[in-house]
């Protein structure tokens with residue numbers, strides 16, 4: 001519980017999510033889950049999840065969190081996703097590593113917002129098949145069905161919690177009322193079992 005101190009690594013160069021933004025999601029994250037925060041940045045979301053009692057693996061493409069992992073590179077992700085065992089492949093007469101069980105149950109993050117990266121995160125999340133929640137700008141939903149076939153083909157359907165404007169900590173350190181968000185965001189979720197496909201968080205401007 002809350003064992004990790006706030007990150008002491010490089011100062012953040014990306015926008016960091018205030019912990020309160022997790023509130024609407026928490027009822028849908030099962031208590032026993034091991035959650036992967038794959039773009040953890042300064043660790044706001046990962047630390048909050050740990051404080052709430054979740055087992056968390058936090059990684060980032062930069063040297064933050066537990067490990068440096070490019071979420072868009074399947075090879076780099078394999079050890080985060082599965083436990084492996086060495087087994088004898090009698091056909092090829094050699095030992096090989098085989099995934100024996102899943103390590104993580106769900107993915108929760110605020111991904112990078114450049115279009116290519118954000119779509120890449122979405123595609124990867126659908127490919128992995130795990131329940132996920134990505135905090136994305138509302139505009140990310142525009143045209144998503146064209147850019148990301150899984151968005152419409154996925155079963156069950158993706159579900160959305162509209163958050164409105166979240167006061168992210170800016171790369172220059174502005175936070176709370178000093179941070180002036182210019183766009184609304186939503187939690188784009190899949191397989192979390194929300195009671196409705198479209199929900200609204202009624203806390204107004206998140207501080």
Ligand SMILES: C[S@@+](CC[C@H](N)C(=O)[O-])C[C@H]1O[C@@H](n2cnc3c(N)ncnc32)[C@H](O)[C@@H]1O
Pocket residue numbers: 014015016017018038039040041042043044045059060061062069070071072109110111112113117
């Ligand atoms: C908007 S910040 C969010 C940080 C944190 N998730 C939060 O909510 O406070 C996005 C993060 O994504 C990371 N990132 C960008 N591309 C990535 C990739 N391909 N794999 C993993 N992390 C990546 C960046 O280094 C940055 O820390």
